[in-house]
Amino acid sequence: xxxxxxxxxxxxxxxxxxxxxxxxxxxxxxxxxxxxxxxxxxxxxxxxxxxxxxxxxxxxxxxxxxxxxxxxxxxxxxxxxxxxxxxxxxxxxxxxxxxxxxxxxxxxxxxxxxxxxxxxxxxxxxxxxxxxxxxxxxxxxxxxxxxxxxxxxxxxxxxxxxxxxxxxxxxxxxxxxxxxxxxxxxxxxxxxxxxxxxxxxxxxxxxxxxxx
Amino acid sequence: xxxxxxxxxxxxxxxxxxxxxxxxxxxxxxxxxxxxxxxxxxxxxxxxxxxxxxxxxxxxxxxxxxxxxxxxxxxxxxxxxxxxxxxxxxxxxxxxxxxxxxxxxxxxxxxxxxxxxxxxxxxxxxxxxxxxxxxxxxxxxxxxxxxxxxxxxxxxxxxxxxxxxxxxxxxxxxxxxxxxxxxxxxxxxxxxxxxxxxxxxxxxxxxxxxxxxxxxxxxxx
Amino acid sequence: xxxxxxxxxxxxxxxxxxxxxxxxxxxxxxxxxxxxxxxxxxxxxxxxxxxxxxxxxxxxxxxxxxxxxxxxxxxxxxxxxxxxxxxxxxxxxxxxxxxxxxxxxxxxxxxxxxxxxxxxxxxxxxxxxxxxxxxxxxxxxxxxxxxxxxxxxxxxxxxxxxxxxxxxxxxxxxxxxxxxxxxxxxxxxxxxxxxxxxxxxxxxxxxxxxxxxxxxxxxxxxxxxxxxxxxxxxxxxxxxxxxxxxxxxxxxxxxxxxxxxxxxxxxxxxxxxxxxxxxxx
Numbered sequence: 001x002x003x004x005x006x007x008x009x010x011x012x013x014x015x016x017x018x019x020x021x022x023x024x025x026x027x028x029x030x031x032x033x034x035x036x037x038x039x040x041x042x043x044x045x046x047x048x049x050x051x052x053x054x055x056x057x058x059x060x061x062x063x064x065x066x067x068x069x070x071x072x073x074x075x076x077x078x079x080x081x082x083x084x085x086x087x088x089x090x091x092x093x094x095x096x097x098x099x100x101x102x103x104x105x106x107x108x109x110x111x112x113x114x115x116x117x118x119x120x121x122x123x124x125x126x127x128x129x130x131x132x133x134x135x136x137x138x139x140x141x142x143x144x145x146x147x148x149x150x151x152x153x154x155x156x157x158x159x160x161x162x163x164x165x166x167x168x169x170x171x172x173x174x175x176x177x178x179x180x181x182x183x184x185x186x187x188x189x190x191x192x193x194x195x196x197x198x199x200x201x202x203x204x205x206x207x208x209x210x211x212x
Numbered sequence: 213x214x215x216x217x218x219x220x221x222x223x224x225x226x227x228x229x230x231x232x233x234x235x236x237x238x239x240x241x242x243x244x245x246x247x248x249x250x251x252x253x254x255x256x257x258x259x260x261x262x263x264x265x266x267x268x269x270x271x272x273x274x275x276x277x278x279x280x281x282x283x284x285x286x287x288x289x290x291x292x293x294x295x296x297x298x299x300x301x302x303x304x305x306x307x308x309x310x311x312x313x314x315x316x317x318x319x320x321x322x323x324x325x326x327x328x329x330x331x332x333x334x335x336x337x338x339x340x341x342x343x344x345x346x347x348x349x350x351x352x353x354x355x356x357x358x359x360x361x362x363x364x365x366x367x368x369x370x371x372x373x374x375x376x377x378x379x380x381x382x383x384x385x386x387x388x389x390x391x392x393x394x395x396x397x398x399x400x401x402x403x404x405x406x407x408x409x410x411x412x413x414x415x416x417x418x419x420x421x422x423x424x425x426x427x428x429x430x431x432x433x
Numbered sequence: 434x435x436x437x438x439x440x441x442x443x444x445x446x447x448x449x450x451x452x453x454x455x456x457x458x459x460x461x462x463x464x465x466x467x468x469x470x471x472x473x474x475x476x477x478x479x480x481x482x483x484x485x486x487x488x489x490x491x492x493x494x495x496x497x498x499x500x501x502x503x504x505x506x507x508x509x510x511x512x513x514x515x516x517x518x519x520x521x522x523x524x525x526x527x528x529x530x531x532x533x534x535x536x537x538x539x540x541x542x543x544x545x546x547x548x549x550x551x552x553x554x555x556x557x558x559x560x561x562x563x564x565x566x567x568x569x570x571x572x573x574x575x576x577x578x579x580x581x582x583x584x585x586x587x588x589x590x591x592x593x594x595x596x597x598x599x600x601x602x603x604x605x606x607x608x609x610x611x612x613x614x615x616x617x618x619x620x621x622x623x624x625x626x627x628x629x630x631x632x633x634x635x636x637x638x639x640x641x642x643x644x645x646x647x648x649x650x651x652x653x654x655x656x657x658x659x660x661x662x663x664x665x666x667x668x669x670x671x672x673x674x675x676x677x678x679x680x681x682x683x684x685x686x687x688x689x690x691x692x693x694x695x696x697x698x699x700x701x702x703x704x705x706x707x708x709x710x711x712x713x714x
Contacts, residue, residue: 012503062414064375067386067406074399077540152278159280163379165529170282175499178492178622180649183290191279191287198278293630300632381598381618391617394532394599397539397559 009176009186016172017193023086023158023168024197027093028151034094035101042102043109053102060099066160068092073164089161097154104150108143109135148205152198159194169193222401225392229402232388233409239302239384240371243309247370248363250310251317258322269318276315281376284308289380305377313370320366324359325351364421371413385409475544475674484523487513488543491528492620494645495701496549508701512566513547515693516684530619532599535560538671545677546669549639551601561674562667563681566694570660571605572640574647576628577655579635584659587613587635595624595633602637605662621646629653639664641702 038053060068069092076083083091112135120130162171173190177183222229257269276284285308292299299307328351336346378387389406393399479485489509491497497507505526517524527543534546538560552562573587581587587594591612596602598617606615616633618624625646628636638646640660647654670677688694689708698706 008501008503059411063407063410064372064386066375066378067389067403067410070386070390070393071399071403071407074393074536074540075403077542078400082540082542156280159282160376162282165527165533170280170286172503173283174286175492175503177286177290178620179499179501180622183286183294187283187287187291190283191275194280194283195275195278199274202274202277290626293626293632298631379619381616381623390532391598393536397536399536 009181009189012172012176013169013189013193016167016169019086019166019168020155020158020170020193021197023089023093023161023166024151024155026090027097027154027158030090030094031097031101031154032147034098035105038098038102039105039109042106057099057102060096061103065092065096065157066163068096069160069164085161085164085166088164089158089166092161093154093157096157097150100150100153101147104143104146105139108139108146111142112138145205145209148201148208152201152205155198155201156194217401218396218398219401221392221396221398222405225388225395225402228383228388228392229385229405229409232383232385232406235382236371236374236384236386236409237413239306239309239374239377239382240367243306243313243374244367244370246306246310247313247317250314252321254314254318255321255325258318259325273315273318276312281308281312281373282379284312285376285380301377301380301382305374305380305382309370309373309377312373313366316366316369317363320359320362321355323362324355327358328354361421361425364417364424368414368417371417372410475670475677476680479520479522479544479677482522484525485517485520485545486525486527486543487516487545487547488527488529488534488537489513489546489548490531490534490620491526492622493549493639493642495641508697509548511697511701515688515697516545516547516681519684519687520680530599531597534599535669538669541671544670544674545681548668549642549666550669551664552667552669553601553604555604556669560669561672561678562669563678564685565665565667566685567666568663569640569666570663571602571637572643572656572660574628574636574638574643574654574656575634577653579655581635581657584657584661586657587661592635593633595627595636597621597624597638601662601664602639606637609661625649625654637661 038056041049042053044050069088072092072095073083073085073088076088116134116138117130120134125133158168159170162168162174165171167175169190173186176186254269254273257265258273260266285305288308288311289301289304292304332350332354333346336350341350374384375386377384378390381387383391385406389402392402396402489497489505491499491505491507491510493507495507496509497505500506505528510526513524513526526547527537529537534543534548534550535556537543538546546560549567550556550562552565556562573581573584575581588609589612590610591614592610593616594606594610594613595616595618596606598619603615603617606613613635616627618627621638621642624633624636624638627633629650636643636646640656643656647656668681670681685694688697695706698704
């Protein structure tokens with residue numbers, strides 16, 4: 001009886017894990033794209049658009065992710081945009097994490113020392129060649145550790161999507177406790193799932209940071 | 213847009229919002245103070261020469277960093293009553309926030325302590341100052357100056373993280389907006405108020421951080 | 434200085450946005466449904482979609498809950514499945530927090546609230562209720578060690594009272610227990626847990642749900658005799674979907690007459706369905 005229930009707990013948690021992973025992957029890719037574009041814009045100082053990007057990152061980073069999620073899920077329907085919890089979750093994650101990635105990428109690009117730009121200029125490279133062959137590769141090396149850290153934050157933030165009804169890992173855990181299962185056991189197992197996903201990334205990120 | 217605005221519900225529920233605003237601030241303030249103490253202890257443990265302590269605290273910090281805050285909150289909130297420790301939801305939330313922020317703060321503190329050049333310690337020793345006094349008069353002041361900016365950053369994170377306590381029914385700002393939404397079926401008004409509330413708090417913090425940064429970063433350590 | 438400029442500009446833009454949105458409210462008082470798709474009747478939409486979307490809150494046995502395999506089950510779930518069967522469409526259940534049911538209905542995420550919703554006048558301002566299918570009431574339940582002995586005892590005392598967020602028990606508590614500190618909780622089992630863990634002294638809930646919750650810890654909890662308020666349950670639709678409401682009413686009439694309802698009632702509530710006692714006149 002004991003191990004039978006255990007199996008059912010794990011199996012149900014795994015269905016939740018599926019959603020957590022889907023959310024994480026979709027949101028990671030999209031927010032990276034957003035962050036890259038916006039970060040590039042900011043570092044180039046394109047006139048008006050930079051102001052818009054600044055406004056975006058300022059507001060989004062000053063507001064809790066949960067509030068942003070609720071707004072996207074509950075307010076948009078009145079603009080006739082009805083999103084499923086999954087899509088609303090991905091959208092909120094992309095908006096929220098994208099803002100942080102913008103800052104990371106921007107500071108990565110800007111931290112490549114001026115000498116590199118001047119050397120590229122003296123070699124006769126135009127802007128695109130300079131970025132592609134000299135600046136960006138170095139910037140990427142610098143941004144990798146904090147980006148990895150941000151990805152971990154993203155994966156952890158997917159847990160909040162459970163609060164608008166998505167049956168991710170956390171929500172399944174919660175449902176199991178409502179059914180009377182031992183909360184220590186359930187959330188311990190849930191924690192292990194997250195740990196197994198996140199810790200390797202954190203570990204790699206720490207190592208990269210130390211070697212840079 | 214198919215929406216009928218009723219801004220007067222904000223007035224009607226204004227004391228809810230005041231309470232939510234106040235709770236967010238009080239929870240964050242209490243949590244950051246306790247987390248600071250916890251973080252310093254953790255940092256000292258991690259730097260300790262006893263391998264076991266260092267390993268344990270390191271493991272704890274990694275555990276916290278690799279699991280979502282929401283799961284940690286649920287763990288505390290649902291787990292404690294299961295072992296017959298019955299504390300109010302408010303304090304369960306504070307405990308979870310302290311356990312969480314403490315880990316991050318300990319990393320900040322540790323980085324601050326490690327950034328004090330060894331030369332200082334050696335110089336102090338050669339001057340005959342004992343270990344305890346070295347710590348209190350030489351290392352700590354410099355370290356504190358270094359960690360204040362990231363600490364304020366952590367406080368900002370904490371204020372935003374306090375919104376997660378909405379999941380266990382604590383009446384902080386985000387949950388207040390949610391409750392007013394549940395009662396009135398109007399999402400825009402309450403959420404806009406909550407939005408503005410957070411932006412105001414974070415902006416005030418940012419401005420004070422800037423002021424403090426200027427005051428503390430005197431002679432570029 | 435650059436940061437301060439960003440801050441000030443952000444504020445200015447935010448204030449402008451909020452003001453422009455607030456000031457446009459008079460013109461929004463008219464219901465706009467200029468899109469052709471909104472003019473289609475809900476029953477047509479459901480037929481062409483091939484599925485009806487029913488909102489529920491699955492943590493209240495015996496009405497709506499999940500079994501040990503995580504599958505949805507319960508009295509209202511069975512009624513919902515029967516609706517789909519009789520309508521000739523699939524049923525998609527969306528499980529959400531209780532407080533989210535009406536907002537989801539209003540924002541058109543679901544077609545029907547197919548759960549144990551009390552048809553109060555206040556709610557009826559926002560949604561259209563079907564005729565009620567069950568009469569019950571709100572009771573208070575407490576720990577066995579409590580000194581309270583009846584529902585009347587609870588009134589007039591300053592106790593911590595646990596209720597479901599967005600439920601009528603919340604309203605009842607606010608109206609009838611002015612001195613109480615009301616603690617809204619997310620789900621019905623949470624109310625029981627809060628009671629067991631001393632977070633609240635009294636729990637208010639529907640009589641049938643309270644009974645199920647107390648059954649899970651019969652040596653620790655007891656229900657206080659007496660109703661705080663009598664209650665009737667209905668399903669709910671949007672005001673403009675009157676055709677669906679009429680259909681559901683007819684559905685209930687049919688299954689009551691054909692005996693299906695009595696079967697479902699007995700299966701989940703354990704008692705014989707007594708239409709006379711259940712008369713909601």
